[in-house]
Amino acid sequence: MRAVGIILAGGNNRKMRELTQKRAVAAMPVAGSYRAIDFALSNMTNSHIQKVAVLTQYNARSLNEHLNSSKWWDFGRKQGGLYVFTPTITADNGDWYRGTADAIYQNLDFLRRCHEPYVIIASGDAVYKMDYNKVLEYHIAKKADITVVCKDLDAGEDATRFGTIRMNESCRIEEFEEKPMVANSSTISTGIYIIRRRQLIDMVEHCAEEERHDFVTDILIRYKNLKKIYGYKINTYWSNISTVDAYYKTNMDFLKPEVRNYFFKELPEIYSKVGDLPPVKYNPGSVVKNSLIASGSIINGTVENSVLFKKTFVGNNCVIKNSIILNDVYLGDNTYIENCIVESRDTIRANTRHVGENGVKVVVEKNERYAL
Amino acid sequence: MIKKEMIAMLLAGGQGSRLGVLTAKVAKPAVSFGGKYRIIDFPLSNCINSGVDTVGVLTQYQPLRLNTHIGIGIPWDLDRNVGGVTVLPPYEKSTNSEWYTGTANAIYQNLNYMETYNPDYVLILSGDHIYKMDYEVMLDEHKASNADVTIAVMPVPMEEASRFGIVVTDEEGRITEFQEKPENPSSNLASMGIYIFSWPVLRDALIKLSEQPNCDFGKHIIPYCFENDKNLQAYEFNGYWKDVGTLGSYWEANMELIDIIPEFNLYEEFWKIYTNSSNLPPQYISENSVIEKSIISNGSEIYGDVHSSVLGAGVTIGKGTVIKDSIIMQDVTIGENCVINKAIIAEDTVIGANVTLGIGSEVPNKDKPAIYAGGLVTIGENSVVPADVQVGVNTAISGVTTKEDYKDSMLASGETLIKAGERV
Numbered sequence: 001m002r003a004v005g006i007i008l009a010g011g012n013n014r015k016m017r018e019l020t021q022k023r024a025v026a027a028m029p030v031a032g033s034y035r036a037i038d039f040a041l042s043n044m045t046n047s048h049i050q051k052v053a054v055l056t057q058y059n060a061r062s063l064n065e066h067l068n069s070s071k072w073w074d075f076g077r078k079q080g081g082l083y084v085f086t087p088t089i090t091a092d093n094g095d096w097y098r099g100t101a102d103a104i105y106q107n108l109d110f111l112r113r114c115h116e117p118y119v120i121i122a123s124g125d126a127v128y129k130m131d132y133n134k135v136l137e138y139h140i141a142k143k144a145d146i147t148v149v150c151k152d153l154d155a156g157e158d159a160t161r162f163g164t165i166r167m168n169e170s171c172r173i174e175e176f177e178e179k180p181m182v183a184n185s186s187t188i189s190t191g192i193y194i195i196r197r198r199q200l201i202d203m204v205e206h207c208a209e210e211e212r213h214d215f216v217t218d219i220l221i222r223y224k225n226l227k228k229i230y231g232y233k234i235n236t237y238w239s240n241i242s243t244v245d246a247y248y249k250t251n252m253d254f255l256k257p258e259v260r261n262y263f264f265k266e267l268p269e270i271y272s273k274v275g276d277l278p279p280v281k282y283n284p285g286s287v288v289k290n291s292l293i294a295s296g297s298i299i300n301g302t303v304e305n306s307v308l309f310k311k312t313f314v315g316n317n318c319v320i321k322n323s324i325i326l327n328d329v330y331l332g333d334n335t336y337i338e339n340c341i342v343e344s345r346d347t348i349r350a351n352t353r354h355v356g357e358n359g360v361k362v363v364v365e366k367n368e369r370y371a372l
Numbered sequence: 373m374i375k376k377e378m379i380a381m382l383l384a385g386g387q388g389s390r391l392g393v394l395t396a397k398v399a400k401p402a403v404s405f406g407g408k409y410r411i412i413d414f415p416l417s418n419c420i421n422s423g424v425d426t427v428g429v430l431t432q433y434q435p436l437r438l439n440t441h442i443g444i445g446i447p448w449d450l451d452r453n454v455g456g457v458t459v460l461p462p463y464e465k466s467t468n469s470e471w472y473t474g475t476a477n478a479i480y481q482n483l484n485y486m487e488t489y490n491p492d493y494v495l496i497l498s499g500d501h502i503y504k505m506d507y508e509v510m511l512d513e514h515k516a517s518n519a520d521v522t523i524a525v526m527p528v529p530m531e532e533a534s535r536f537g538i539v540v541t542d543e544e545g546r547i548t549e550f551q552e553k554p555e556n557p558s559s560n561l562a563s564m565g566i567y568i569f570s571w572p573v574l575r576d577a578l579i580k581l582s583e584q585p586n587c588d589f590g591k592h593i594i595p596y597c598f599e600n601d602k603n604l605q606a607y608e609f610n611g612y613w614k615d616v617g618t619l620g621s622y623w624e625a626n627m628e629l630i631d632i633i634p635e636f637n638l639y640e641e642f643w644k645i646y647t648n649s650s651n652l653p654p655q656y657i658s659e660n661s662v663i664e665k666s667i668i669s670n671g672s673e674i675y676g677d678v679h680s681s682v683l684g685a686g687v688t689i690g691k692g693t694v695i696k697d698s699i700i701m702q703d704v705t706i707g708e709n710c711v712i713n714k715a716i717i718a719e720d721t722v723i724g725a726n727v728t729l730g731i732g733s734e735v736p737n738k739d740k741p742a743i744y745a746g747g748l749v750t751i752g753e754n755s756v757v758p759a760d761v762q763v764g765v766n767t768a769i770s771g772v773t774t775k776e777d778y779k780d781s782m783l784a785s786g787e788t789l790i791k792a793g794e795r796v
Binding site for chain 1: 662666
């Protein structure tokens with residue numbers, strides 16, 4: 001393969017509210033059986049990229065645990081492999097990653113020692129399928145310095161939490177605004193970039209000299225008139241999960257047959273760490289409607305229009321509606337949950353009621369687990 | 373020098389012909405069980421959970437599925453630098469070339485494999501039982517009693533004892549007598565076909581009996597050790613153990629998993645059963661489905677009703693279809709408005725719309741009444757059942773069947789329909 005991969009998974013985000021207290025956004029469980037970073041990692045391996053670096057900083061324990069073996073994504077190779085880089089103190093650096101460009105700068109030795117001519121930079125918080133080779137072919141054909149993968153948002157979707165882009169007829173990026181107050185364009189950057197490795201090393205070094213640290217503002221926006229930065233538009237499913245509402249919506253999207261079919265049935269598939277959990281058990285009294293249930297769960301109550309992650313236990317006479325229950329949650333008898341996201345490993349005591357009245361409620365209860 | 377205290381030899385070469393069309397193309401240990409598992413997952417998981425990390429799997433009959441399933445042993449953590457899992461098929465030698473002619477003969481032909489690891493003990497297992505057992509505890513007993521051979525036994529009801537190989541022991545657990553399917557059993561301890569041998573004793577017996585045709589553990593090796601005054605000990609096991617050698621017992625063992633608190637519990641944390649599952653996505657249950665008292669595996673899409681059944685991974689059940697008391701293996705597709713009663717449907721099979729399985733009166737199967745019994749409908753893997761047909765009980769179907777194969781759109785009870793070809 002002609003490229004190495006870098007996945008930026010360091011970020012924290014206040015818009016995720018309580019959910020990221022526990023983990024980096026890239027480690028958020030998605031679609032019942034996966035974690036957010038699985039999508040970028042699977043796209044890398046399915047694009048035959050053999051060497052991938054994951055740059056991580058904020059609360060990486062959960063992410064590290066998920067990536068403790070590279071074999072699930074087929075990166076356990078002599079040629080290439082999966083590298084997880086957290087900030088380290090070195091002779092000439094004592095800082096955390098001060099931004100995305102700085103994160104790359106602090107691991108520049110990794111890039112210097114590669115021999116692949118291109119670098120694919122992706123973020124760990126988006127749900128999508130992509131053959132990066134197609135983008136790379138475009139990048140080469142356009143003789144671009146940097147290619148930014150972008151997407152038109154549907155009408156009504158909020159573009160202000162993304163970088164908005166305006167391109168000319170030949171797809172060269174003319175305007176790029178990071179998280180604008182008012183969006184002038186519905187075309188947004190997906191945070192997926194292709195750049196020549198030497199070029200990236202030069203730019204990042206230059207940034208560091210000027211004490212600049214952000215890839216978007218200090219490289220993409222600053223260089224947009226000087227370098228040839230092109231947009232590559234996609235129209236396939238792409239969803240960023242980094243707000244509670246977006247996270248909720250992305251999971252609920254998997255209740256649609258076309259989304260399930262695209263991610264679960266069509267090849268190439270998405271890989272994840274294997275949990276070795278038994279099949280789902282439906283006991284008498286279970287009523288399940290329009291829901292996704294992941295393995296290891298035991299259902300005794302009612303579940304409607306919901307996504308249940310791995311190892312959920314639903315007690316007798318429970319009602320769960322329009323909700324997302326993350327991994328390993330125990331719901332005691334007669335619990336009522338509506339319009340909520342229940343944090344993983346929670347124990348909800350019997351007869352508890354949680355309803356998201358105005359929008360989605362994030363439920364975090366730190367009760368002792370009942371002995372099963 | 374490489375040294376492993378105990379290695380396991382897992383006999384997985386048998387056909388298991390009493391499973392009928394289920395084992396027409398795969399060896400019995402590779403048959404699906406409990407939704408996402410295969411029978412061999414149970415002894416393999418027991419091995420790694422007991423700390424036995426060197427396992428030779430002896431294959432002979434239709435090994436392709438087994439080989440793909442085992443691979444290099446990653447799901448069971450048996451991908452090791454030293455040891456791990458090794459698949460051992462019969463091979464050509466300079467002096468003679470023969471198939472594995474018996475259980476002990478198969479082990480004898482792999483003396484070299486065992487010698488590589490310089491074991492003190494060899495554990496002999498078979499790949500056709502469902503159970504969780506700590507072989508390390510059995511080994512401790514073996515050492516404590518200074519045994520040469522330890523045989524795992526389990527108490528069975530006295531009235532059923534005459535169906536088993538029975539051992540009689542003294543107070544210390546030393547075996548004093550063997551009775552093969554005795555009419556008047558003097559003990560109710562049945563041999564489970566799990567043995568620990570001290571390596572020199574096993575090696576000596578295998579070499580001494582190497583000329584014995586169809587050399588078998590139960591028939592030759594154990595009696596040989598017994599006659600030569602070796603210390604044979606019984607190790608009593610009291611957990612769940614199920615032989616799934618017949619369609620009836622296979623169906624029953626699956627159905628036991630759906631009890632509210634099953635006797636054989638897959639949901640325990642501390643003794644996990646591992647399997648090679650490539651199917652990761654969660655399962656989808658539609659708006660109009662009714663699911664009750666069932667277990668369903670990853671990636672299935674259910675648009676119909678499922679009652680008291682065991683479903684594998686990647687199964688699709690069409691709208692309006694009602695499944696009852698059935699075992700549906702992985703990647704089976706069932707069309708809309710079907711009624712499926714007490715059926716065993718093997719992997720990758722496609723059932724058309726408006727099909728009814730398992731109706732009509734109880735008529736014994738005409739070809740193999742002993743195999744296709746108990747009111748079951750058994751459908752082999754990669755089969756096709758066309759739309760709008762009805763199938764009676766005690767029936768078997770295999771291959772790509774078309775409407776013309778069903779007279780008046782009906783396969784009567786007791787009939788067998790085996791066609792050539794596979795679904796592509």
